Amino acid sequence: MATKRLFFGTFVDKTLFEGLLDEVKDSFNSILNGKWTDAHNLHFTYKFLGNVDEDKIPEITKHVSRSLNEIDSVLKIAGIGTFPLNNKPQMVFAKIFNPDKSIFYHFNNIESSMVKLGFPKERRKFFPHISLIRVKEVNGDYAELLQSYQDLQFGCMKNYRVNLIESKLTQAGPIYNIIA
Numbered sequence: 001m002a003t004k005r006l007f008f009g010t011f012v013d014k015t016l017f018e019g020l021l022d023e024v025k026d027s028f029n030s031i032l033n034g035k036w037t038d039a040h041n042l043h044f045t046y047k048f049l050g051n052v053d054e055d056k057i058p059e060i061t062k063h064v065s066r067s068l069n070e071i072d073s074v075l076k077i078a079g080i081g082t083f084p085l086n087n088k089p090q091m092v093f094a095k096i097f098n099p100d101k102s103i104f105y106h107f108n109n110i111e112s113s114m115v116k117l118g119f120p121k122e123r124r125k126f127f128p129h130i131s132l133i134r135v136k137e138v139n140g141d142y143a144e145l146l147q148s149y150q151d152l153q154f155g156c157m158k159n160y161r162v163n164l165i166e167s168k169l170t171q172a173g174p175i176y177n178i179i180a
Helices: 020-028 054-063 102-116 143-148
Strands: 003-011 032-036 043-053 075-083 091-097 129-138 153-157 163-168 175-178
Touching: 003 054, 020 032, 020 129, 043 054, 043 102, 054 102, 054 163, 075 129, 075 143
Parallel strands: none
Antiparallel strands: 003 043, 003 163, 032 129, 043 129, 075 091, 075 153, 091 129, 163 175
């Protein structure tokens, strides 16, 4: 039986990152080595499902149908942070703010629905963020530079969509396809 590597996520408007992402890359490239996320792949993840049998996809989408819609709610993307918060970051990300907290409603709906279907419960607290670079090596002190981008305003999206997304891993990087 064929499987697909799936996750629930929201793609962000890449035009919000035009110019600014290049500036961030230029600033960090001398300090951080790693793989930057391509602008067309910028997203945040609600829940990673892993490899799923294709025949389970209809049941999965049925259980979260109320979240797989266009959501009329503002997403503000501002500031940069790292995981973990020490001098050896593994990821640099853009922060997401959602005044009405609807993304937390959709996360909770997805999480509880997927646990009922037998997927493991998330161990970490949901923290919406957009991965910018997966860091392989740190060459110097990045803390001061990171501080200078703490309040960088990427912009706002007036609405967003929750999708079930397939992730195909390739040598050139992931290829994402919206399933539902």
